[in-house]
Amino acid sequence: MILKPQTLDIRIILHFLGKIVLGFGVMMVLPVVVSIMFGEIVPVVDFAIGFVASISTGTLCILLARLDKHMEMSWMHGMVVVSFGWLVCMFLGAIPLYLSGHWQSFLDACFESMSGLATTGLTLVQDLDHLSHGANFWRHLMMFLGGQGIVVVALSFLVKGGSGAFRMYVGEGRDEKILPNVVETAKFIWLVSLVYFGLGTLLLVLCGYFSVGLSLREAIFHGACIFMAAFDTGGFSPQSQSIIYYQSWLFEFCTIIVMVWGAINFNLHYAIWNGKRRELWKDVEIRTFMITLSLMTLLAAIALVKGHVYGDLASLGRRGLYQIISAHTTTGFSTIYSQQFMLEWKSLALLAIILAMGMGASICSTTGGIKMLRIGLIGKAFREDIKRFLMPDSSVVSTKFHHLKDMFLDDKLVRSAALMTIVYVLVYLFGTAAACFAGYPLLESLFESTSAAGNVGLSCGITQVGMPAFLKGVYILQMWAGRLEFISILVLGGFIVSYIRGK
Amino acid sequence: MKQRLSFCLAVVVVFLALGRWCEAASSQELIAEAKLFDGARVMYDGEVIGEVLARGDHAWINVYDGNNAVSVWVPAALLEKIRHTGGYKYAGDRVRLHGIFHRSCPEHGGTLDIHAQDLLVVEPGQPVIEDLSSEKILILVVLLGVLICLLMGRIFWMRRAHK
Amino acid sequence: MNQIRNVANIIVGICFEMVFAAAIVLWGLVICLAAFLIYR
Numbered sequence: 001m002i003l004k005p006q007t008l009d010i011r012i013i014l015h016f017l018g019k020i021v022l023g024f025g026v027m028m029v030l031p032v033v034v035s036i037m038f039g040e041i042v043p044v045v046d047f048a049i050g051f052v053a054s055i056s057t058g059t060l061c062i063l064l065a066r067l068d069k070h071m072e073m074s075w076m077h078g079m080v081v082v083s084f085g086w087l088v089c090m091f092l093g094a095i096p097l098y099l100s101g102h103w104q105s106f107l108d109a110c111f112e113s114m115s116g117l118a119t120t121g122l123t124l125v126q127d128l129d130h131l132s133h134g135a136n137f138w139r140h141l142m143m144f145l146g147g148q149g150i151v152v153v154a155l156s157f158l159v160k161g162g163s164g165a166f167r168m169y170v171g172e173g174r175d176e177k178i179l180p181n182v183v184e185t186a187k188f189i190w191l192v193s194l195v196y197f198g199l200g201t202l203l204l205v206l207c208g209y210f211s212v213g214l215s216l217r218e219a220i221f222h223g224a225c226i227f228m229a230a231f232d233t234g235g236f237s238p239q240s241q242s243i244i245y246y247q248s249w250l251f252e253f254c255t256i257i258v259m260v261w262g263a264i265n266f267n268l269h270y271a272i273w274n275g276k277r278r279e280l281w282k283d284v285e286i287r288t289f290m291i292t293l294s295l296m297t298l299l300a301a302i303a304l305v306k307g308h309v310y311g312d313l314a315s316l317g318r319r320g321l322y323q324i325i326s327a328h329t330t331t332g333f334s335t336i337y338s339q340q341f342m343l344e345w346k347s348l349a350l351l352a353i354i355l356a357m358g359m360g361a362s363i364c365s366t367t368g369g370i371k372m373l374r375i376g377l378i379g380k381a382f383r384e385d386i387k388r389f390l391m392p393d394s395s396v397v398s399t400k401f402h403h404l405k406d407m408f409l410d411d412k413l414v415r416s417a418a419l420m421t422i423v424y425v426l427v428y429l430f431g432t433a434a435a436c437f438a439g440y441p442l443l444e445s446l447f448e449s450t451s452a453a454g455n456v457g458l459s460c461g462i463t464q465v466g467m468p469a470f471l472k473g474v475y476i477l478q479m480w481a482g483r484l485e486f487i488s489i490l491v492l493g494g495f496i497v498s499y500i501r502g503k
Numbered sequence: 504m505k506q507r508l509s510f511c512l513a514v515v516v517v518f519l520a521l522g523r524w525c526e527a528a529s530s531q532e533l534i535a536e537a538k539l540f541d542g543a544r545v546m547y548d549g550e551v552i553g554e555v556l557a558r559g560d561h562a563w564i565n566v567y568d569g570n571n572a573v574s575v576w577v578p579a580a581l582l583e584k585i586r587h588t589g590g591y592k593y594a595g596d597r598v599r600l601h602g603i604f605h606r607s608c609p610e611h612g613g614t615l616d617i618h619a620q621d622l623l624v625v626e627p628g629q630p631v632i633e634d635l636s637s638e639k640i641l642i643l644v645v646l647l648g649v650l651i652c653l654l655m656g657r658i659f660w661m662r663r664a665h666k
Numbered sequence: 667m668n669q670i671r672n673v674a675n676i677i678v679g680i681c682f683e684m685v686f687a688a689a690i691v692l693w694g695l696v697i698c699l700a701a702f703l704i705y706r
Contacts, residue, residue: 301701315613
């Protein structure tokens, strides 16, 4: 028997949803500041509209909830608040973008907004090179907010701690706490992000000014935007050519540094910051990442060399290796045009990049994809099974792995890892089927679907304004589902079904 | 007779080919047929966007033709012609340039680029006047009104709850 | 957060991560070079 949600459940959900939306709305002040700095007037009005709409929505939710005392959230509440909150923030974030006139429809603006929040990077913007600094900054800021977690924003400032807070935190695709208290964990994630923001932006600004040749003002703007897109492994860029615009190997190298920072588990940052630097090479995720990255680089390099695509090591490095790193960290920065993937890259290289995109990087980082911990655990489970057959029947085989501490591989862990991997693969295939249904070839469909659901953002050409509307909807769903790692969205679906059908 | 016909046909073909060469290649064509154009002298039209990225005695400019922006490696002498680059507040100079196209330039780490040999500003850039529509102001005012009502409602409810 | 002892550890840690990123790039280039030498 399905239990119908009570009015109190809805009120609890509305209350916390309102807080999240308020936090999100306040962030719209930042693009206003940027626009004022660049002397842009119309974007100030666009963002003022977005800000007022967000604050109004948040206030309305809290008013409707009429929660006069602190209520604890159950797992269901937490999951529904997160998944629904992301959808509401997508709509609100799209308002100033749509008002700028650079998106053909509100659906396109919602696509962009979800792509930003989910740190994907697929874009439907038109004439990006003439977009206002304010709106451009907002695109990148959404990546910063979404990468850290909109719930994490709310937890840092607006929500008291407690088990409900933890449930929201888990609902946003993170299940590892760094500090015992989830609010402290959220604040730590912000501290790390802001420290890297300062350092990373400085690095990119210096590089942009001295190596690329940008003016100081633009170097600061580009530095901040590229940092947010790189650290949050998102992949938006201020210009339409992505990283090609800069024409600088040093700048590309700096973006790789920031991408790798973003691809590392926040827990690992905590350990390294505390002096435990050995953790970096002991960690199962880092080891798995090095193995998979080496394999994918080898496959791509062989294919590109045999196919005479790039004639020298520098070209292979800047066009081949860069794309593999960008894909594997699920960033999506590109040093080649999206059409060139299908026109010039050979099938084996495309396979390598699709696998790299699909696998992703660390859990509890800003990256997407299946995640290295799961791949690593599955790999270790295979090894253990093979060992069992090779050893005498009476022997007991157990496998240890190191993830922040020494742990034993048990069936529960492997089962959970395998299940999530299967779900990811099914979602990749679902998106592939949708694009094939729209008439696109199989390889392109697989590429784009993996990019969307893995929150990567590299495109082979399918994502463009003329794309069918239903496919835009499918990719929005995939980006949303991939970022939240499915569970909270399934809970939302279940909640809606139980509201309609329950007794 | 046959010889004359063949000669006329050859002349027509040559003129058609010349006519084709006189059209600027679009960025879509350059990317799609990169292998065909590789190493060839091409003509390319577009708007200079972003900034002029100076690199010693040369500079990079990025020229956008409505579909993609292509990086062009320009000698300093030709750069003096460019006055305005495109962004939010400015429509950049529209240029027509000739140069050698590279699918994967060995000099520049494998990038797709054009090494410009000559450059002409076809249309100088213009400032773009921001257009603030009165509808947006109206929407903002209405929304502010709604927000004020909601905030008043919240204060009222909070006071009631405290009693 | 109370447990983060000193700023020096953080700075060294961040530099360490930068070196790690550089090592990834270097290793990737070695693999690319190997591919060139074998298949060219």
